[in-house]
Each structure stands twice: as C-alpha cells, then as structure tokens.
Amino acid sequence: MESLFGYSTGYKAQERNRSLSTMNKSNFSTPTQIFILEPRKSQNTAIVLRSLATSRCEILEAVHDGQGLNVETLEKLTKIAPSQEEASKVVQFSGNPNNLAEAESFLYYILKAVPTSFNRLKAMLFRSNYDSEILRLKEHLQTLDLGCKELKTSGLFLKLLEAILKTGNRMNAGTSRGNAQGFNLSALTKLYDVKSTNGKTSLLHFVVEQVAHSEGKRQAIYEKHNDESEKGYLFLGLLVLGELSDELSEAKKAASIHYHSFITMCSNLISHVTEIRDIITCCGNTEKGGFFNEMKEFLELCEEELKVVKEEQTKIMELVKKTNEYYLAGASKDNMPNPFHLFVIVKDFVEMVGQACIELKKKAEKKNVGVDSASTTPPLSPSKIMPLRFRNLDLNYLSNNTFSSQSEDDF
Numbered sequence: 001m002e003s004l005f006g007y008s009t010g011y012k013a014q015e016r017n018r019s020l021s022t023m024n025k026s027n028f029s030t031p032t033q034i035f036i037l038e039p040r041k042s043q044n045t046a047i048v049l050r051s052l053a054t055s056r057c058e059i060l061e062a063v064h065d066g067q068g069l070n071v072e073t074l075e076k077l078t079k080i081a082p083s084q085e086e087a088s089k090v091v092q093f094s095g096n097p098n099n100l101a102e103a104e105s106f107l108y109y110i111l112k113a114v115p116t117s118f119n120r121l122k123a124m125l126f127r128s129n130y131d132s133e134i135l136r137l138k139e140h141l142q143t144l145d146l147g148c149k150e151l152k153t154s155g156l157f158l159k160l161l162e163a164i165l166k167t168g169n170r171m172n173a174g175t176s177r178g179n180a181q182g183f184n185l186s187a188l189t190k191l192y193d194v195k196s197t198n199g200k201t202s203l204l205h206f207v208v209e210q211v212a213h214s215e216g217k218r219q220a221i222y223e224k225h226n227d228e229s230e231k232g233y234l235f236l237g238l239l240v241l242g243e244l245s246d247e248l249s250e251a252k253k254a255a256s257i258h259y260h261s262f263i264t265m266c267s268n269l270i271s272h273v274t275e276i277r278d279i280i281t282c283c284g285n286t287e288k289g290g291f292f293n294e295m296k297e298f299l300e301l302c303e304e305e306l307k308v309v310k311e312e313q314t315k316i317m318e319l320v321k322k323t324n325e326y327y328l329a330g331a332s333k334d335n336m337p338n339p340f341h342l343f344v345i346v347k348d349f350v351e352m353v354g355q356a357c358i359e360l361k362k363k364a365e366k367k368n369v370g371v372d373s374a375s376t377t378p379p380l381s382p383s384k385i386m387p388l389r390f391r392n393l394d395l396n397y398l399s400n401n402t403f404s405s406q407s408e409d410d411f
Contacts, residue, residue, distance in 0.1 A: 033101040036089050037082070045080045045103035052076060056109055063110065063117045064289025066124060074125040081118040087111055116282060120291055123276040127298050130269070137265045137309060140257050144316050146250035147343055148323045154247040156240070157346075159215070160353065163207045164191070185327040185342065188349040192356075208356040212237030234364055238357045245350055255347040259340045263317075266310050273302045 035042050052059075054073055062068035069077075080103075082090065090107045093100070097108050110117045151157065165183060191204035213230070216237025245252070280295045320339050327342060 034093075034095060034099045034104065035101045036093065036104045037086055037107075042101055042103045045106075046101070048076050048080050049102065049106055056106065060110055060113055060117075061289075062124070063114050063120050064291060066120065066289070066291035066294035069121075069124065071125070071128045074121055074128060077121050078118065078125050081122070082107055082111075087115075087118075091115065116279065119279045119282075123279050123295055126272050126276060127295070130298075130302065133265070133269060134305065134309065137262075137269075137313075140262055140265075141309070141312055141316050143250050143253045143257065144320055144340075147248075147254035148251075148319045150248050150251045151323055151327065151342075151346065154244070156211075156215075156244045156247055160207065160211055160244075161185075163211050164188075167203065167207055167210075185345055185349075188345055189352070192352055202356075204352060205356050205360060208241065208353055209234070209360055212241050212357070212360065215240040231364060235361065238361050241353060241357050244353055248346060248350055251343050252347045252350060254340060254343040257340055257343075259338045262340075266306065266313050269302075270306050270310070273299055273306065 037045065052073060054069065058068065059073075059077070087107070090104060091111050093104075093108060097105060100108055114120065161183075165181075168183060169179060191207065192202050194203040195201070196203075196206070213233050214237065216233035216235065216239075219236050219240055220233060276295060277299055280292055280299070317339070320342075324339050324342050
C-alpha cells in the first residue's frame with residue numbers, strides 16, 4: 001500500500017495534527033449567539049440592518065428628535081418592527097447583551113432606550129409621505145371637478161351627443177322611443193357594433209361623418225376657406241373633431257382614478273393622524289429630544305388641511321353624482337358601485353371617435369373623390385331621408401336629458 005500509493009506514517013501524523021488544531025479552535029471560539037426572534041425573522045432583520053447606511057446612534061438620535069432619517073431608511077426600519085410580544089421578550093432579556101444575535105442586539109439597544117421607537121418611526125414615515133399623499137388626493141379632486149365640468153361644456157361632445165340623439169329618433173320614428181330628449185351614455189360604446197343594413201358602415205362612422213361635415217362647413221364659412229367642396233368640408237371637420245380629446249382631457253384622466261382607493265384616501269389619512277396623535281400623547285413632552293414638538297406642530301397642520309380637503313371631497317362627490325344622474329339613466333347612489341365608470345365610458349368613446357376620424361380620412365383619401373359622390377352619405381337634415389338604414393338599436397333613450405342645438409338642420 002505504502003509503496004504503491006505513497007501513504008506513509010508522515011501523512012497520518014499530519015491528519016492527527018489537523019484534527020487536534022480544529023478541536024483547539026472550537027474550544028476557544030466565541031459563545032453561541034442568543035436568538036429571541038424566530039430564526040428566519042432574526043436573519044431577515046439582520047439582512048435589512050446591514051443594508052442601512054445609518055448607524056445605531058444616528059437612528060436613536062433621529063427617534064429622539066423626530067427627524068433625520070430619509071424615507072428609504074424609515075421604510076426599512078418600520079418593516080422590521082417586532083410584534084408587541086417580541087418587543088417585550090427583547091426588553092426583558094436579562095443576560096449579557098453582547099451575546100445577542102445581530103437583530104436582537106439592535107432591538108435591545110433601541111427599545112431599551114426608547115420603548116416607543118417603532119411607533120415613532122412609523123409616525124416619521126407618515127410625515128415623510130404625507131405631502132405626496134395629500135397632493136395626489138388634491139389632484140384627483142381637481143381632475144374630477146374639471147372632468148365633470150368638461151362633460152357639461154364641451155361643445156364637440158354635446159354636438160356628437162345631439163347627433164346620436166337625432167339619429168336614434170329617426171331610427172325609432174313611429175315608435176314610443178321616436179321622440180326622446182336624451183339617452184343613457186352607456187350606449188356610446190355600442191355605436192361601433194351597430195352596422196348599416198348593407199354592412200358597409202357603422203353607426204359611429206355615420207354620426208362622426210355627419211358631424212365632421214357640418215363642423216367643417218361651419219369652419220370654412222368662418223375662416224373663408226377657398227375649398228368649399230364636400231371633401232374639403234369633411235377634412236376640415238375631421239381636424240375640428242380631433243380637438244375632442246383635448247376638450248375632454250380631464251374627463252379622460254378621471255377614468256384612471258380607482259374609485260375605492262380614492263374614496264378611502266382622506267379617511268385613511270385622518271386615521272393615521274389620529275393614531276399619531278395617540279402616539280405623541282403617550283410620549284408626552286417630558287422625554288428627551290424634540291419628537292413631541294416636531295409631531296405636534298405637524299399634526300395641527302394636517303388636521304386643519306384634512307378638514308378642508310374632506311369638505312371638498314364631499315362637494316366633488318356630489319358633483320360626480322349629479323353628473324351621473326344626468327348622463328346615466330336611473331343612476332343613483334344605490335346602484336352606482338363605481339360612479340367613476342362614467343369617465344371610463346367617455347374615454348372609450350373619445351378613443352373610438354378618434355379612430356373613426358382616422359379611418360374616414362383614409363377612406364376619403366383612397367377614393368380621391370368628393371364626399372358628395374353617390375357612394376357616400378350626405379349630411380343629415382330634418383327634411384332629408386337617411387340614405388343609410390341601420391338595424392334597430394335600443395340606446396336607452398330618456399325623456400329628461402336634453403342636448404340642445406343651435407340649429408335643427410345641423411349637428
């Protein structure tokens with residue numbers, strides 16, 4: 001064996017010495033670290049602490065003063081907050097603190113100094129985020145206010161609604177729905193799906209073309225354009241309709257507001273302010289540092305501001321409710337799980353109109369003929385018969401909504 005593989009007594013001696021060395025090192029190693037938290041939580045907490053670019057002394061100083069930590073550090077520290085039971089076990093530890101594991105050592109250090117440390121950190125985080133939260137809420141309120149006003153004042157939007165109403169009344173002539181004064185806006189998204197009996201155009205394209213021609217003619221007269229052809233009117237009118245998106249820009253923005261999140265934003269802020277008020281009441285004004293005074297002044301400003309915002313929210317939601325009742329048939333507080341859905345309908349409709357404008361323009365350019373040729377539809381007027389016929393469509397016509405017009409002959 002030794003001659004074949006070179007295994008000698010010298011090798012055995014080396015192995016024996018290595019084993020003895022390992023035993024000696026283990027006998028003189030530091031004591032096992034003491035864990036109080038669940039091992040995995042202790043490990044995760046330690047990882048978070050190592051990622052901080054802030055010392056224990058700086059954290060404790062910030063806890064005393066109520067300032068001095070950035071948002072990222074505050075977020076990390078609040079995420080590793082111990083439960084009440086865990087905090088109690090850490091504070092009651094009676095052994096040598098030097099033997100505690102990294103996470104437990106930090107918690108022992110900060111909780112022994114200030115038992116309410118993590119409540120204070122939570123309050124400081126809220127203060128750091130408050131400005132952005134209240135600004136977002138105010139922006140939502142402004143968007144909803146302007147969005148509702150746009151729906152009542154947008155000239156192009158009202159002309160399109162009037163055109164749809166006139167078209168529907170002619171389609172339903174001779175029936176109980178043939179003399180309606182308004183309709184439910186939820187029907188707007190159905191217009192593209194309603195095809196003419198020959199299947200060559202949709203009710204949406206038909207209405208958009210009529211409005212575009214009417215607006216183009218009006219614009220040509222106002223600006224004294226030389227091109228007074230039907231095709232010229234159409235192109236000019238399509239440019240005018242392109243402004244619809246701008247006229248309803250705030251209404252479109254309102255479509256992206258999540259109703260349930262919005263409706264709880266103000267109440268959540270008020271709840272947090274109340275919670276922090278309780279925290280500083282427990283802290284009192286006798287403890288070391290300026291935390292109490294910092295937070296007291298901040299909360300007074302918050303409470304005053306939130307009172308005004310809450311009143312504004314109530315006012316805006318009443319405006320949204322009235323706008324829904326005007327445009328959506330049978331809308332009421334009881335059957336409106338999402339009052340902001342009206343803005344979604346409008347946003348989808350504006351996009352549909354924009355797409356229809358693009359398609360009508362391409363179609364006219366491709367034909368390279370006047371829009372007054374036999375293959376196209378002339379503008380509607382009460383004295384003319386609709387050249388296209390559409391299948392029956394229930395747009396949920398109403399008797400209490402009126403989209404007034406300047407002329408009964410034009411859209």
